[in-house]
Amino acid sequence: LEQAGFDIVTLKKIVMKLPSTNEQVTKEIESYEKQLIDIDTLNEKANEAVKEKDDLRHKLDLLEKRVKILQEEKGM
Numbered sequence: 710l711e712q713a714g715f716d717i718v719t720l721k722k723i724v725m726k727l728p729s730t731n732e733q734v735t736k737e738i739e740s741y742e743k744q745l746i747d748i749d750t751l752n753e754k755a756n757e758a759v760k761e762k763d764d765l766r767h768k769l770d771l772l773e774k775r776v777k778i779l780q781e782e783k784g785m
Contacts, residue, residue, distance in 0.1 A: 717741065 721738050
């Protein structure tokens with residue numbers, strides 16, 4: 710619908726205000742909303758996941774260095 714130039718929020722408001730709402734149109738709008746994939750939200754979540762992965766990788770590197778130091782100290 711958005712690619713066709715429709716704003717789903719506005720369309721839904723208009724349909725709800727009609728004196729005789731078409732139940733099929735309302736169902737289709739609800740179905741569309743359930744199936745809608747928000748690309749911006751997905752990109753934001755993906756960026757957060759990448760940042761978290763990088764942070765965890767850094768923490769893992771630090772822990773590996775500490776383990777190595779402890780093993781070297783234990784071997785002395």
